[in-house]
Structure formats: C-alpha cells, structure tokens
Amino acid sequence: MDTSVIKLSHCEKDIFCFFVPDQCPECGMSFSGKRLEEAPVSVPNPFSNGHKVPCAFLVAPAEHTVLRDFDGQSDLHTGITNTNGIVYNYTRAGVQRETEGWERCVCVPLVQPDMFSLINQWDQYLEKFSSHQMWDPLCHSFDEETHNCYSFTLTFINCVLAAQSKPGLSKDRFTHTFVLPRIRRASKYMMLCREISQNHFHIVDSPKRSSRESPSEDEDSKAF
Numbered sequence: 487m488d489t490s491v492i493k494l495s496h497c498e499k500d501i502f503c504f505f506v507p508d509q510c511p512e513c514g515m516s517f518s519g520k521r522l523e524e525a526p527v528s529v530p531n532p533f534s535n536g537h538k539v540p541c542a543f544l545v546a547p548a549e550h551t552v553l554r555d556f557d558g559q560s561d562l563h564t565g566i567t568n569t570n571g572i573v574y575n576y577t578r579a580g581v582q583r584e585t586e587g588w589e590r591c592v593c594v595p596l597v598q599p600d601m602f603s604l605i606n607q608w609d610q611y612l613e614k615f616s617s618h619q620m621w622d623p624l625c626h627s628f629d630e631e632t633h634n635c636y637s638f639t640l641t642f643i644n645c646v647l648a649a650q651s652k653p654g655l656s657k658d659r660f661t662h663t664f665v666l667p668r669i670r671r672a673s674k675y676m677m678l679c680r681e682i683s684q685n686h687f688h689i690v691d692s693p694k695r696s697s698r699e700s701p702s703e704d705e706d707s708k709a710f
C-alpha cells in the first residue's frame with residue numbers, strides 16, 4: 487500500500503506526486519521530450535520492515551490510527567528487535583515475541599554496527615530482561631500509564647546502557663531525541679500521501695537553495 491513519493495521542481499515550486507506528470511501542474515508546460523532542470527528525486531519512505539532491522543526500537547501505529555505526537559502511551563505500540571528481527575513487546579498478556587506484524591513501522595536502530603560485543607550479547611540480554619518477573623503478568627500488572635510497552639522498551643535500553651557503564655536516558659530525552667523526529671517525519675509523509683491521492687499533487691514553494699537539504703534530524707544518532 488506504500489506508494490513512493492517523488493519530488494520534482496518547476497516554476498520555483500516543489501511538486502510532490504506519485505508519477506512524473508506529462509506537464510507542469512503550475513504552468514502547463516509539457517515535460518515530454520524536455521529536460522527538467524533537476525531530475526525528480528524520490529522522497530525517502532520513513533517506514534521500514536521492523537523484522538529486518540536488528541537491535542532496534544520500533545514504533546508501530548495501532549490499527550487505523552494516524553500517527554500523532556507521541557506521548558509514550560496512547561495508540562502506538564513499541565517493541566525491541568533481537569538480532570534476528572524477532573520483536574519483543576510487552577502487552578497485558580506479558581512479553582510477546584513476534585516474527586510478524588511489524589512490517590510497517592518507524593525504526594530506531596539502537597546500536598552502532600561495529601559494537602560487536604554488544605551485538606553478540608544482545609539476544610541474551612533481551613531474553614533475560616524479558617523473563618524478569620517485572621514483566622510477568624502474574625507478578626506485575628500492565629498499566630496504561632506507568633507500566634506499558636514504552637516502559638518495557640525504555641527500561642531495557644537503560645539496562646543495556648547501565649551494563650555498559652553509560653548514563654541512562656530519561657523518557658523525555660529518549661522520546662525527544664530518538665522518537666519524535668522520526669514520528670514527525672512519518673506523519674508528514676502520511677499527510678503527503680493522502681494529499682497526493684486526493685489531488686494528484688502537493689505543491690509548495692521551493693525553499694531557497696541555500697537552506698535546502700538541511701541535514702535530517704538525528705538520523706544517525708544511536709543510543710549506544
């Protein structure tokens with residue numbers, strides 16, 4: 487269902503669409519046989535298949551929900567992948583280990599690819615952490631506000647940081663640094679797709695050349 491969005495520029499506008507049109511929707515100039523000033527570029531899709539991203543934090547929108555600002559609870563479900571793409575996520579029924587269902591989510595890779603010793607121990611850490619009684623529904627019950635899927639993922643991340651003698655991350659800091667920028671990008675992308683499916687195009691003024699391609703926020707920051 488994900489169509490890829492392309493961006494082309496004409497008439498000092500950025501034109502977003504699913505296909506290169508025959509003519510410019512602004513000025514009507516025919517594109518056939520003509521060279522565009524700049525080749526159309528594809529807009530990166532902010533969603534990925536969580537089962538293919540090892541050692542990552544995942545956010546999946548609950549069914550039929552539009553991604554909104556993320557407050558750490560609400561309609562979004564979060565999980566952590568092991569090195570084989572199995573998603574560990576905490577629910578009322580305890581920790582689930584899922585091999586499917588997270589094919590379209592926002593992924594935050596947590597580990598630098600050269601941290602071999604951490605990667606080698608990751609699956610053990612995650613399994614041991616998930617087996618702790620803190621996540622056993624017979625010992626502790628799920629709580630929408632205080633003991634939920636987000637507490638599970640964040641507590642795991644902090645345990646790994648502690649094991650590496652690194653300072654922990656508060657919920658606010660993790661949310662603002664790692665999660666929100668990606669959620670915003672995902673939510674913009676979804677709005678763009680909706681707009682294009684209704685009107686064929688989404689047209690905005692081209693940003694000034696000097697300010698275009700500003701580095702994407704936190705794309706490369708890792709927790710570890």
Ligand SMILES: [Zn+2]
Binds near residue numbers: 497512515
């Ligand atoms: Zn034009």
